[in-house]
Amino acid sequence: MSFATNMRFKFPLMAIGLEVAMIVLFGLFAIFNWCATAHWCTTKLFKTASNIVNHCYRYSLPLFQDVHVMIFVGFGFLMTFLKKYGFSSVGINLLIAALGLQWGTLMQGILHSHGHKIHIGIKNMINADFSTATVLISFGAVLGKISPLQMLIMTIIEIAVFAGNEHLVAEIFKATDIGASMTIHAFGAYFGLAVAGVLYRPGLRRGHDNEESVYHSDLFAMIGTLFLWIFWPSFNSAIAEAGDKEYRAVVNTYFSLAACVLTAYAFSSLVEHRGKLDMVHIQNATLAGGVAVGTCADMAIHPYVSMIIGSIAGMVSVLGFKFLTPVFATKLRIHDTCGVHNLHGLPGVVGGLAGIVAVVLGASDTFLGKHRTMRIFNFQSLCYFLLPRSTPAMQAAALGSSIGTALVGGLITGLILKLPIWGQPSDQNCYDDSVFWEVLCTVLNK
Amino acid sequence: MGSKYPRSMRGCLPLWTLILEAALIVIFFFFANYDSSSQDPKKIVVTHGAILQDVMVMAALGMGFLTSSLWRYGWSSVAFNLFMLALGVQWAVLLDGFLEHPPSWKVVIKLSRIQQATMSAMSVLISAGAILGKANLAQLVLMVLMEVTAFSAMRMISRQFLVADNHVSMMYIHVFAAYFGLTVAWCLSRPLPKEAEEKEQRTTSPSLFAMLGTLFLWMFWPSFNSALLTIPHERKNGVFNTYYALAVSAVTAISLSALTHPQGKISMTHIHNAVLAGGVAVGASCHLIPSPWLAMVLGLVAGLISIGGAKCLPVCFNRVLGIHDTCGVHYTFGLPGLLGGIAYIGLMVHKISWSKNTMLGFQVLFDTGVLSLSMAMGLASGLITGLILNLKIWKAPHVAKYFDDQAFWEFPHLAVGF
Numbered sequence: 001m002s003f004a005t006n007m008r009f010k011f012p013l014m015a016i017g018l019e020v021a022m023i024v025l026f027g028l029f030a031i032f033n034w035c036a037t038a039h040w041c042t043t044k045l046f047k048t049a050s051n052i053v054n055h056c057y058r059y060s061l062p063l064f065q066d067v068h069v070m071i072f073v074g075f076g077f078l079m080t081f082l083k084k085y086g087f088s089s090v091g092i093n094l095l096i097a098a099l100g101l102q103w104g105t106l107m108q109g110i111l112h113s114h115g116h117k118i119h120i121g122i123k124n125m126i127n128a129d130f131s132t133a134t135v136l137i138s139f140g141a142v143l144g145k146i147s148p149l150q151m152l153i154m155t156i157i158e159i160a161v162f163a164g165n166e167h168l169v170a171e172i173f174k175a176t177d178i179g180a181s182m183t184i185h186a187f188g189a190y191f192g193l194a195v196a197g198v199l200y201r202p203g204l205r206r207g208h209d210n211e212e213s214v215y216h217s218d219l220f221a222m223i224g225t226l227f228l229w230i231f232w233p234s235f236n237s238a239i240a241e242a243g244d245k246e247y248r249a250v251v252n253t254y255f256s257l258a259a260c261v262l263t264a265y266a267f268s269s270l271v272e273h274r275g276k277l278d279m280v281h282i283q284n285a286t287l288a289g290g291v292a293v294g295t296c297a298d299m300a301i302h303p304y305v306s307m308i309i310g311s312i313a314g315m316v317s318v319l320g321f322k323f324l325t326p327v328f329a330t331k332l333r334i335h336d337t338c339g340v341h342n343l344h345g346l347p348g349v350v351g352g353l354a355g356i357v358a359v360v361l362g363a364s365d366t367f368l369g370k371h372r373t374m375r376i377f378n379f380q381s382l383c384y385f386l387l388p389r390s391t392p393a394m395q396a397a398a399l400g401s402s403i404g405t406a407l408v409g410g411l412i413t414g415l416i417l418k419l420p421i422w423g424q425p426s427d428q429n430c431y432d433d434s435v436f437w438e439v440l441c442t443v444l445n446k
Numbered sequence: 447m448g449s450k451y452p453r454s455m456r457g458c459l460p461l462w463t464l465i466l467e468a469a470l471i472v473i474f475f476f477f478a479n480y481d482s483s484s485q486d487p488k489k490i491v492v493t494h495g496a497i498l499q500d501v502m503v504m505a506a507l508g509m510g511f512l513t514s515s516l517w518r519y520g521w522s523s524v525a526f527n528l529f530m531l532a533l534g535v536q537w538a539v540l541l542d543g544f545l546e547h548p549p550s551w552k553v554v555i556k557l558s559r560i561q562q563a564t565m566s567a568m569s570v571l572i573s574a575g576a577i578l579g580k581a582n583l584a585q586l587v588l589m590v591l592m593e594v595t596a597f598s599a600m601r602m603i604s605r606q607f608l609v610a611d612n613h614v615s616m617m618y619i620h621v622f623a624a625y626f627g628l629t630v631a632w633c634l635s636r637p638l639p640k641e642a643e644e645k646e647q648r649t650t651s652p653s654l655f656a657m658l659g660t661l662f663l664w665m666f667w668p669s670f671n672s673a674l675l676t677i678p679h680e681r682k683n684g685v686f687n688t689y690y691a692l693a694v695s696a697v698t699a700i701s702l703s704a705l706t707h708p709q710g711k712i713s714m715t716h717i718h719n720a721v722l723a724g725g726v727a728v729g730a731s732c733h734l735i736p737s738p739w740l741a742m743v744l745g746l747v748a749g750l751i752s753i754g755g756a757k758c759l760p761v762c763f764n765r766v767l768g769i770h771d772t773c774g775v776h777y778t779f780g781l782p783g784l785l786g787g788i789a790y791i792g793l794m795v796h797k798i799s800w801s802k803n804t805m806l807g808f809q810v811l812f813d814t815g816v817l818s819l820s821m822a823m824g825l826a827s828g829l830i831t832g833l834i835l836n837l838k839i840w841k842a843p844h845v846a847k848y849f850d851d852q853a854f855w856e857f858p859h860l861a862v863g864f
Binding site: 062066215216218219222223225226227229230231233234237247248250251254255257258259260261262263265266267269270272273274275276277278279282286300302303304307308311 | 454455456457458459460463464466467470471472474475478479480481495496498499502503506507510511514520521524525528529531532533535536555557560583651655658854855856
């Protein structure tokens with residue numbers, strides 16, 4: 001099979017068309033509102049408008065910036081491990097993140113505003129960054145086997161499906177998913193796996209010469225890992241309520257990540273021969289703790305529980321890389337380039353399950369958690385009925401719906417992307433920057 | 447010596463690490479708790495969260511990549527750094543809680559405590575530079591535990607008996623960690639064969655990675671120096687003084703590096719280390735310095751010392767004593783740290799002699815005490831750690847396998863250009 005990979009007209013037309021459409025849609029639907037979600041500003045401190053704007057801006061902007069760094073630097077560099085695919089990893093990452101955050105703002109805004117104008121504040125921008133994270137995770141699964149044009153289409157479809165699923169989980173199931181283990185990580189991973197399954201290339205069954213890393217490409221990937229590792233506490237606490245919940249989200253994520261590093265190293269050393277470490281495990285499995293603790297990050301679980309969750313995630317992730325990925329590639333005919341199933345999929349499911357357990361154990365009823373001294377039976381039962389709380393069934397439904405919609409959406413997207421008009425690279429040109437980029441010959445021959 | 451084949455870590459490392467992590471979880475289960483105090487939590491997350499993040503960037507990215515300049519040791523530098531940080535922070539949070547005054551058996555986890563723990567864990571990352579490439583992960587685990595314990599103990603002693611405040615006792619981290627690392631390196635020193643010396647060469651692209659680490663450290667150093675200052679105007683002073691000292695030491699380092707070379711060329715190794723000397727030197731006294739010119743002078747002197755150390759120390763000091771200091775922690779952190787300590791004592795004397803206080807002698811005594819305590823503690827605990835690390839049970843890498851990633855890492859296919 002060979003495809004026309006010349007992007008000269010298709011890609012600019014598509015990209016400019018999409019951008020014009022975005023501008024028109026923003027013109028129709030979006031207006032400014034600096035303080036969209038910080039309710040206390042509008043209710044309690046309604047003194048001077050400039051003061052309020054100033055405060056909210058200064059409060060939320062650092063969080064937004066942290067998430068932004070993760071999306072653009074963290075995810076981008078995490079995927080640079082292939083020896084001839086660094087340009088595309090960082091470059092296409094930037095492209096789809098830039099498109100995705102515009103589209104994500106619109107989709108989430110339309111679903112949340114019920115037909116009114118979208119008030120754009122810092123929280124919306126954080127949420128839009130979150131929605132691009134799903135696409136970047138899915139991108140990891142199909143990395144190297146897909147053209148920029150296909151990525152644009154996948155971005156549009158995936159974010160629409162994601163916004164629908166997130167609305168379902170948050171508004172209808174009322175499930176808590178503060179660090180978005182289910183709605184972003186599990187969703188993105190299974191969406192990407194479904195796409196990768198449909199786009200499976202039998203010609204690459206035995207692997208590809210370029211699908212390996214060199215010494216320094218792995219160090220570049222380590223930059224991405226470290227950025228993600230450092231800023232993950234902000235990711236999990238970015239949309240948490242300020243105060244106790246935010247504090248708990250930061251602390252839990254921090255300790256979960258720290259514990260995860262230790263178990264990831266230990267298991268990596270355990271499964272490799274002669275007790276050596278594997279760079280792929282270190283790059284990915286050290287982050288699994290942040291994914292897994294996402295759902296219950298803001299609940300009143302104890303620090304040791306988050307450490308247990310992190311340890312389990314690190315273990316599951318390394319074992320997944322070692323034993324599950326080969327099975328996926330050979331038996332299930334799903335080729336997952338970055339191993340997103342092990343970094344985002346499995347830990348995301350672990351996070352969902354941990355969330356169910358935590359809700360069963362009553363860690364999510366924050367009111368009682370705060371005022372332990374008032375824990376008398378009558379009061380507790382009163383609160384049980386009065387406060388809106390997530391139930392275990394709804395948490396389970398959220399996990400199920402995230403994975404279900406991701407698989408269905410991914411299959412449909414995969415079928416669309418399989419049409420031979422999108423300029424996908426031929427089998428022997430996979431994992432190669434020179435198909436879509438101007439690359440110096442000297443670099444290529446190296 | 448046994449065979450030259452690298453020894454298997456399989457039995458040793460996973461067992462130790464998993465037991466340790468399980469132990470940590472159990473200790474957290476019994477002793478750690480959330481902070482449920484009624485202070486305005488919003489403010490705490492915003493201010494401490496931001497500083498915590500800056501310190502984390504320095505520790506994970508900065509320190510990780512700073513040491514990645516060796517030709518064949520980049521993976522280990524970065525990845526072992528992350529491992530030591532993760533372990534060190536968990537241990538330091540517990541220790542800081544237990545050694546607090548008054549002693550309590552419940553560790554309340556605050557963001558400020560995590561931030562301090564991250565800074566304490568940085569002591570290990572600094573020391574690890576001295577023995578970079580000469581120890582395996584199991585040895586590093588032990589070193590983390592020993593060093594964080596010693597450092598926390600030193601801070602506790604200097605806080606309680608020598609009336610040093612939180613900030614000053616933390617800022618002697620550089621002196622402590624550098625001398626700890628040097629002593630461990632002395633204990634582990636063995637004559638290097640020719641091939642190992644070759645591997646210690648630095649080449650262009652790893653040097654760039656190290657530059658990445660240097661830049662991150664350089665950018666975030668003002669946050670590090672002002673992290674533990676609580677009074678707003680002191681914190682402001684701390685940020686400004688660190689900023690100017692860093693700028694001056696960067697200029698000094700680059701120009702002096704050219705000056706000391708026969709053909710006037712700049713050495714990348716000097717740049718990696720010496721541009722940071724200003725931040726180290728100004729650390730302890732950054733909140734006391736009244737005007738920028740003093741900080742700039744400190745930065746200048748620190749740059750001089752650091753470049754001079756880089757030129758002279760490996761030839762005179764290290765060869766005589768038989769210390770092999772891979773990343774030059776002595777002249778990056780040790781000597782500028784000492785300079786900072788002396789500058790702090792000088793400034794305190796100046797301040798008190800102005801206020802005509804009769805406690806001058808005591809103050810000088812205490813300040814000198816803190817400085818010498820941190821140095822003595824570093825040397826002593828480093829000696830103990832080094833002696834333990836010399837035991838055969840750690841399966842230390844063979845000398846021929848020093849500075850080599852292949853002893854620790856799985857290479858699926860021998861990569862091109864490696």
